[in-house]
Amino acid sequence: MSEKKTIEDFIEKVNKDTIPNKLPAIATRTRMITYPNSVSPMYIGREKSLKALELALSKHNNYIFLISQKDIEVEEPNVKDLFRVGVVARIVQLSKTPSGDYKIIVEGIKRAKIKKTISKEKYFMFDLELMDSKIKENKLVTALARKVKHLFQKYLELTKKFPQEALFTIEETNDPEILSDLVASVLPIELNEKQEILETLNTKKRLEQELEILTREIELLEIEEKLEKEVRENIEKTQKEYYLKEKLSVIQKQLNGEADEEIVELKNKINEKKLPDEAKEKALKELERLSKMSTYSPEANVIRTYLDWILEFPWYEKTEDTLKINQAKKVLESNHSGLEEPKERILEYLAVRKLSKNTKTPILCFVGAPGVGKTTLGKSIAQALGRKFGRISLGGIRDESEIRGHRRTYVGAMPGRIVQTLRKVKVINPVIVLDEIDKMNTSFQGDPAAALLEVLDPEQNTAFVDHYFELPIDLSDTIFVTTANVIHTVPPALRDRMEIIYISGYTNIEKLKIAKKHILPQLLKEHGLDDEKISITSNALKNIISDYTREAGVRILKQQISKLLRKSALKYTSTNEKVKITNKNLSEFLGPKPFFSSEKNEKPEVGVVTGLAWTAYGGTTLEVEVITIPGKGKLISTGQLGDVMKESTQIALNLSRKIIEEIDEKLLEKFDKKDFHIHFPEGAVPKDGPSAGVTITTALISSISKKKVRNDIAMTGEITLRGKVLPIGGVKEKVISAYRAGIYEVILPEANKKDVEKIPEEVMKKMKINFAKTIDDVLNIALIGGLECVSKEC
Template identity: 60%
Template sequence: MAEKSAIDKFIDKTLSETFPEELPLIPTRAKFVVFPNSIIPMIIGRKKSIAALEESLEKYNNLMFFVSQKDIELEEPTIDDFYRIGTIGKVVQIIRGPEGEYKVLVEGLKRAEIKEFTEFDEVIKCKIKPLNVSYKKTKVLEALVRRVKSLFEKYISHTKKFPQEAIMIIEETEDPEVISDLVASVLPIEHTEKQEILEELHPKKRLEMILEILTQEVELLEIEETIESKVREKIEKGQKEFYLREKLKVIQEELTGEAENEFTLLKEKIKKLKAPEYVKEKAEYELSKLEKMSPFSPEANVSRTYIDWLLELPWEQKTRDRLNIKEAEKLLNKNHYGLKEPKERILEFLAVRKLSKKPRSPILCFVGAPGVGKTSLGKSVAEALGRKFGRISLGGMRDEAEIRGHRRTYVGAMPGRIIQLIKKLGVKNPVIVLDEIDKMGISYQGDPASALLEVLDPEQNNAFVDHYLEIPFDLSEIIFITTANVLHTIPGALRDRMEIIQIPGYTDAEKYYIAKDYIIPKLLKEHGIEKTQIKITKGALQKIISEYTRESGVRSLERILAKLMRKVALKLAEGEKSVHVKINNVKELLGTPPYFRSDKLEKPEVGVATGMAWTAYGGEILQVETLITSGKGKLIITGKLGDVMKESAQIALTLSKKIIEKKDESLLEKFEKCDFHIHVPEGAVPKDGPSAGVTLTTSIISSILNIPIRNDVAMTGEITLMGKVLPVGGIKEKLLSAYRSGITNIIIPKHNEKDLEKIPEEILEKLKVYKVENINEVLKIALMEG
């Protein structure tokens, strides 16, 4: 068995000691409480306290009872001014002071409670009862001891006020009684909190109280240390910079005989700068202002940053165009499948640049659904020309300063994003794609769309003035390409400056070749799969395209194929040498297809017409439902429809009344005694646009006449009060969406016949397209009984 330490022997001795029933009492003031297992110095100066000390030395073997006053300011406390629990202590050292007071060193021995006061006039004496508590040394208690010791060590490391002996005593003992009393005696807390800890007999509860106090103290000390460190660092940094700057000046003077300081270097850079004369003049003016400023003033930092911007912008630097039309055509065909019209326009643009000495850079705007390759087309233009490529996303932009920059009066002012991008690219003639130009907003910070007018106008952008630079920068050699999902949200003035190129959605056949020739080879490389390790049959790929995606672009298709590659990679990692993806195991790899069910109605229904819509995400088909109920001729519209579609519904109801009047006047009373509820399902999805008039009218007429509408017919077209069918946009996307949904009979306005040329022949051959001029033609085709 291990030999007991000196501390443990001291504890055993203290526990076995017997104490007199009566002891002289010394009330303690100041902000300390005498704890057992601790040694505390104190000054005894009051008359009664000196008498108690003398009696203790003469009659009680240096023992006395120490108890705290409730009010530490009282000079002559009464019996009620003392706490009832205190500590039996022993005087181990005494020194007489110059003014009759005594400096004593007290060793706390045992908690005790006052039973009664036996004397209070000349000296205070009381009968006491030592307090004991029995407890078990549990794992929780052991953990508490360790945590308190650990936190106390951290506390000591921060304060650095405690002697090494006190640290060693705490390190050497594991006794919860000793640990709790020792730590409590030195904590810088109010005497009321110390008294609470003294009155708590169970060491576990005492340790918990101490742990809470220690945690707060350590956190506060750490915060104080962090603040002090930051302040010290700032002061030292400023002093160090000043010292180094002065030292550098002296060294330069010794080496060159002149102070070749920062300003001299900046002057040299301005002289060598390849820029228009007005730029150099502005830089020299700012430098002369900077020389007169204190280097520590905020204005000096602003001027220094501004000069850096002037020196680093590519005022004259540009790349030389590579104008090989055949090479450009190969590159476009390599990077993009289909897109015949956009490719032709890009090649025309390159041809003009090759022939003209001063070509004007047009602003191309690629409009199409997400994932059709608008941004990547811009990248291909840059690659074909051999120019640097940059991209700015305008989606959600509401601050005009994002385009024009902040004025230098603002704290942290910077140039606009266009100037920032030009500086980053290092040339004045890059290709810059402005993505999502249809998603800009207006706020109290200005209208960024209006700010773009100067950027994109070929008549103005040769002298674009950024608010930060305050001098013109030539943007005329930049090729700006913008992208948008829809056109109607782009302001008219801005749209007028751009050449619109529609990029339609892809057919399933086009998606097959894009997946086979572009997406799959890229994904194989990304996932580390060799061509020999995977085989995807044509049927499997077509099944993935038709049943797992339903979009105009190929973004979802790429995500699904990436998921397939991960499944294949897992099988290869598990030991399979190759994976064969066939029609019958696609479901096993990718799960249940989300689009295996067609959106086409299962059977003809009364009041349910199939319309075709063109959204920012491509073409869709919508079921328009009309239900007639008893009422007062009200029109109820649901399905989160926009203002344009609501107006179309009003026109459709009025036109329907006119048509019914001609067919059967007896049915006219329905318009007065019934309510018409028009609903377009998927109410959470906003729907708007001027192409639902035909569909709405057909749905209302079907409900009134109680005649079902063919479920194999989809229609689009706006209607007038006279019943004329007006042309609409997005014909290709609409027809493709109907085809994907299994609908083969299509009704379109007569004036949209020219748009059929853009539909792939293999799709057009499978569709029967009716070209109509008025609503009566529509009703003859769509209703089951003409």
């Protein structure tokens, strides 16, 4: 038969007389049994079975007797290995497989029992007794059939292993006999149970057996479904991969107790890594905890990350110093122009390190305006020593844990920046620059400056404890260099542990050297330019320095040169001709000059005095303007002044009244009938400090006496109510700022004579410095005609 028939096509009445009593037999060794009224496939490969098949096809009208083996593992069964009851079936389809075996489809016809063995050598041949089912149609059998049908439909829905056609077949079958055989043919039960159902001739009993089996199987399936639902919900809460790996891990541990490969690998790393005893003990203890917990639990990830940090931290890894003072001097000279005092101090520092094995050397702190090369000085120290370099920016941090690290109880805990930097550079003795130490803040999360005490104090940093590590770390061989714009915002306790080195800034000649030696070559390379594409004259560079920048450092100078090169690159690519930059065409590239070589007033004026001020960005000139208006001797001040500056204005007003009273009583009468408006230009810029006292007093005296103040002089100094001029700070920066502004004569407090030695020689060649003990000394120098001309015409 080539056309496959449906079950209903095969179900037909077969008379007992049409089925031969003697039939060849095939011993089946599967857990499936072919029942009457059912169709099933079967593979034939054994020699006896093939001969029986051939005989059935040739002489017995395709009828064959199917009998199950008691033990399916027996390869060559005897008669005693077979059950006594089987099924007479008809072969409805035959095909040959690629392996040489045969596949047949058989239709179960009728139960039969072996009466006598006819042949068992070459093939099985039996004399059979056909068996009729005993069925008595009544309401109980009908009810049983309906119940079995209902439960079987439910069973098929729960298992979802059978095609929809099987469900349709059951739905269309109402005959209890056929229904019981169809259900029995697909039930997932053991061979003995299947054989028992086959041997049961009473249809009612078969239905009862099937009802019991179906009830049991449905119960198990419902339990399995419930368990599967719970597992699925659990998987959704975590993740499927976690569940599967966890299950596999548990099974593996239960089966063979093998240690986790990761644990073994970590243990080997801990034993191989050179660690301090305390660190090794801690690592092994954490590893033991890890081995006892779930591999994919959150805490396991925390421990694993912690162990990675311990293993990757350079506890003993160092670079050997290659310190030669002459070589260090060359490095400093090649990296920096000017800055003679800081460079000399660095060489002293290195010399002491070379001679002494004591590592408790002071922490250097470079203080100066932005762009003066504080950080690069730290790099030069690393280069001179042959050490690795690390940088930590402290600007704006307000959390103590940034220095000391987070405790591991926090989510996302990390070590502090010190530990992170050491891990990054992979040695325990690098040079680390702590930038902007003056810009740390205090908050409810702790004081970072206080945490730095342990890092920077040579007495404490031999056992620095990071909160994340909870282990002592020896930082005594690490060189720390700090930088700051101002030093007064650094807490005194921290300032006490550092040696302050002030970097006042560069003169114009030093800036020109830096531009030629460092900035220009670097920027030409960055912009893809060279001498064949562009030329810049020295005078053009000088004008950029004097007319386009006003800074202590060279950062803005670098920006201006970069702007110049960008525009030159555009011009070159447009014309393909070499670009020449001179004084004449400089404004074409950089625009109008924002500054002028000289900032001094064009001529002497009444009530206008040039003062000198210090800022975090270097020294600067500061004009003070005073006018008198009708009033009652009151003071009006504008220009966003701080508290100290306001106090200075009040002191200057009272001192001026006293001076006028001593000189001329008539002027004193005018003094009492005038109000004084003191203005500091650039009102948006905050101004504070005592060093404007002499400047304000001079402007007030000039305004009330109508005597002009020299326009080619600048001054600074704190004033007292008795007229004494007190010393101030930032002398070098202030004098350089006057020089930069084109003012070549200044007045300083006499107590600041010692600070003049620090002023660069280039500035001192042009600068005239006057020293004053009292306000009278200042007025005699600054007012045209001096004090004697205050009360009379000169």
